[in-house]
Amino acid sequence: MIKKFSTLIAIAILCLSTTACGNGGTVNSEAALASGTKNIANPAENIFSSGQPSRDEFAALAELGVKHIVNLRPQPEQDWDEAAYVSSLGMQYHSIPVADAGDITPANAQKLKQTLQSIGADPALVHCASGNRVGALIALQHGLESGNVDAAIAEGKRWGLTRLEPVVRDALTK
Template sequence: MTPRIAFAAACLLAPLFATVAIAADPPGAAIPAAAPTEATAPAILARQPLPRVYSAGQPAANEWAGIAGHGVTTVIDLRPDSERPGRDEAAEVRAAGMAYHPIPVAGAHDLTPEAARTLWQAIDAAPGKVLVHCASGNRAGALLAIAAAREGGMTPEQALELGREGGMTSTEPRVREVLGLPAASGNP
């Protein structure tokens, strides 16, 4: 048998031998787990509306290390300090090795082209993955939508969809207003 044929035969028969080996194990024997190929992202990073941008609600103080461990280098916090009494998020984020940028957006009235420009510039300047968060993701998705349309070259409709993917819900009427889109049917 030539080396090439032997290699092909080994490749074809390897799964068969693995199946036989597993079947031959006594009942209840532990089957070794496959080695993970990439670390699983923390649940807080479930929304990723842009390739290197996550949007979320407020992370817990004990989640920053896991967020940093998944490659996030920059946290952009849209919550004003008054929404987090007793917490120093800037210190928490920096202790986990990430940069911290506050862009206070207290409500829909703060969803402005200027705030969107500031957000886009902070994302653009970040050296790696970015987490943009507010309390629930609603303001994060909304400001990302405005930024994507005003600064990122997306059409208003594309940006609106991106905002929804990012967590935008009740702020959509304000985003439509800023982007020059008509009110959604059913909205006053």
């Protein structure tokens, strides 16, 4: 309870000290990064990647102006109805189930790319349990487009890639 309260106070202070807190499509990155969300990063303008947010963290992100949630966790990993909760906060929910390394595929990387393109400039959060699958799909897509494996891995790491790096490298060097 104290952590939740202190996180919300920190976000409120950051919002009051800037003009970009949930105002028409721009999210205060400092406030979002202070939300307490596991492994949160801001790898692209108005796009955040993270591990699984709590209900309180989703609420804080909605207050900051995040409009879209892209969840890469499959339903069996969830023990609550994230889609309904996110929708109740006024955010749009998108699901691309990525269960394990076998789902780090060009098709899923393309689905994530298309989802982010459809969201456009609206603020969004892409998450899985830790951020690793987010980074893996981003790295795979980047590598498929650029042909540069090392640059793809570096980009994936900005988005949360960790232990799935060998899977991405393997997929890009076949």
